[in-house]
Amino acid sequence: MAVRPLLEVRGVDKSFGAVQVLRDVAMNVFPGEVTALVGDNGAGKSTLVKCISGIYPIDAGQVVFDGRPVTVSSPKDAAALGIEVVYQDLALCDNLDIVSNMFLGREKRSGIALDEATMEQMAHRTLASLSVRSVSLRQPAASLSGGERQTIAIAKAVLWNSRVVILDEPTAALGVAQTAQVLELVRRLADNGLGVVLISHNMNDVFAVSDRITALYLGRTAAQVRTSEVTHSQVVELITVGYTGSIGLLPDPGSYEGMGGRS
Amino acid sequence: MSVITPPGQAPDQQVVADAPPSDSYLKRLGNLQSVWILGVLLLIILAFSLAAGDKFLSTSNFSLISQNIAVWAVLGVGMTFVIITSGIDLSIGSVLVFSSVVAAKVMAASGGDSWGVAGLGILAAIASGVAWGVLNGFLVAKAKIPALIVTLGSLSIALGLAQVLTGGIDIRSVPEALTDFNTYVRILGVPALPFVALVVVVIGGIVLHKTKFGRYTYAIGSNELGARRVGINVDRHLIMVYALSGAMAGLGAVLALAQFGTTTIAGQSLTNLNVIAAVVIGGTSIFGGQGSIFGTVVGLFIPAVLQAGFVIIGVEAFWQGVAVGTVLVAAVYVDQSRRAAALRGASAPNPLLAMFRTRK
Numbered sequence: 088m089a090v091r092p093l094l095e096v097r098g099v100d101k102s103f104g105a106v107q108v109l110r111d112v113a114m115n116v117f118p119g120e121v122t123a124l125v126g127d128n129g130a131g132k133s134t135l136v137k138c139i140s141g142i143y144p145i146d147a148g149q150v151v152f153d154g155r156p157v158t159v160s161s162p163k164d165a166a167a168l169g170i171e172v173v174y175q176d177l178a179l180c181d182n183l184d185i186v187s188n189m190f191l192g193r194e195k196r197s198g199i200a201l202d203e204a205t206m207e208q209m210a211h212r213t214l215a216s217l218s219v220r221s222v223s224l225r226q227p228a229a230s231l232s233g234g235e236r237q238t239i240a241i242a243k244a245v246l247w248n249s250r251v252v253i254l255d256e257p258t259a260a261l262g263v264a265q266t267a268q269v270l271e272l273v274r275r276l277a278d279n280g281l282g283v284v285l286i287s288h289n290m291n292d293v294f295a296v297s298d299r300i301t302a303l304y305l306g307r308t309a310a311q312v313r314t315s316e317v318t319h320s321q322v323v324e325l326i327t328v329g330y331t332g333s334i335g336l337l338p339d340p341g342s343y344e345g346m347g348g349r350s
Numbered sequence: 351m352s353v354i355t356p357p358g359q360a361p362d363q364q365v366v367a368d369a370p371p372s373d374s375y376l377k378r379l380g381n382l383q384s385v386w387i388l389g390v391l392l393l394i395i396l397a398f399s400l401a402a403g404d405k406f407l408s409t410s411n412f413s414l415i416s417q418n419i420a421v422w423a424v425l426g427v428g429m430t431f432v433i434i435t436s437g438i439d440l441s442i443g444s445v446l447v448f449s450s451v452v453a454a455k456v457m458a459a460s461g462g463d464s465w466g467v468a469g470l471g472i473l474a475a476i477a478s479g480v481a482w483g484v485l486n487g488f489l490v491a492k493a494k495i496p497a498l499i500v501t502l503g504s505l506s507i508a509l510g511l512a513q514v515l516t517g518g519i520d521i522r523s524v525p526e527a528l529t530d531f532n533t534y535v536r537i538l539g540v541p542a543l544p545f546v547a548l549v550v551v552v553i554g555g556i557v558l559h560k561t562k563f564g565r566y567t568y569a570i571g572s573n574e575l576g577a578r579r580v581g582i583n584v585d586r587h588l589i590m591v592y593a594l595s596g597a598m599a600g601l602g603a604v605l606a607l608a609q610f611g612t613t614t615i616a617g618q619s620l621t622n623l624n625v626i627a628a629v630v631i632g633g634t635s636i637f638g639g640q641g642s643i644f645g646t647v648v649g650l651f652i653p654a655v656l657q658a659g660f661v662i663i664g665v666e667a668f669w670q671g672v673a674v675g676t677v678l679v680a681a682v683y684v685d686q687s688r689r690a691a692a693l694r695g696a697s698a699p700n701p702l703l704a705m706f707r708t709r710k
Contacts, residue, residue: 179573180572180639199561
């Protein structure tokens, strides 16, 4: 395991008022691998992603990107580093077409005007390289299916030569065939050398594409394991009680609060 | 060919890149509400032409119509931007009054009828309009007060302050440079005020449809959180959009001064609603994310043409309100049907057909 992590989260704490949402959280993302980030509702997955992508400032700890500690204080900073986040349902602007969406916030210009021709060609090239041919570049995002929306959002990461792509439940609202398509795309991103973080509640998805699993439990990192070294039910235990066998946050008499079931 | 090959792209992919986009421009154009509302306008013009002939279809009639909508067209440019962000600006009429009072005071204090004095007044009007707009925008974007409430408040405050400043009596000392500009000047055969409005409309259209500023305006109205997530400074942009609306109200104040030779303190109480109606008739969605300056101009022409036409064919002008109200409601109904269709995953259908289809 000589490969250096592309993105390293070390000892991150985050509180909202009196509520501590993240406690000493660690996560490693390696290039060319899919790291699944799993945890129950409220475990802190989304908060962690927002801390990495610069939406929330972190209270303590470090984010290390490509070996050097970085401060990410806005989504623009994250994008500049090459961290792209694909949000579940907030990814696209319905009224804008595919090209506009892919370039939103980073438009190409000639003079003061938008350079539509260049943007259209770059978008076309990117989609073609991902074998996406079912959509027309100028159709508004509102007319896309769920799978197509995720595909476009992911294609954005490719377009911008991102190095880390974080996908927030990309298959949550998709049917079987579309899920398979998106997962294939996720795998292809990793095979191209990107570090991919896949947030998912779906164990089938996790085991289908991930190389590693980071499990969060009540705001703490329960375990970072290789997917091949654990079973389905072990991961479920990590998610629901924070440990399995000798892996994870072993129970001590103080840690039983909040275990009353799924929220 | 102006292809920029991004790093890491194989040159052979350019072959793929040259493939034409599959949706034709014409088809996209046909899906715009502003295009079919233009058809409605042409129908109205045709109907009046058949009824009144040359009397309606004369240059002088259309010159009069364009003069009547010049001020509203300028206001409509700002309003289109605001409504596309899914906001609203009810204060434009009052801000126009306030700005015209400030401008008239400044010009009266400087004294004289020259363009120098008028120039001071123009600066004062636009500056006060921008100030109101920035205030509106700040309260909407930073204080998170709904735009309807903020601008309802500033509607009241701006008008109130204008009345305080003048004691409620209109100021009539407008420099001759300004009033002559309206009365005598023609640019390329177009009367001066409509010409100014046309320039503003064209610039507004370019900014909205061809620049980053315009693109972000659509993005915010379409998906504000999404726009934030890609790093757009939404608050700053909203403030700028409301400031633009204020600036247009300031410029509108100058045009109104030139047109009437006096401030119009009591005359702008329905301006905001008329402009909003025009913007919405023109296909700009009150839900945000959609609209065009072209549509707004068409939307302005419909009530103006109806009014002029009714007068010429001898129908009481009161019917104008009835007709405009009907067009407004119909336009929003069609807009909603199209959105519902889009949400169902269909590409936007022909709205005229959709009108019949959604009846079930």
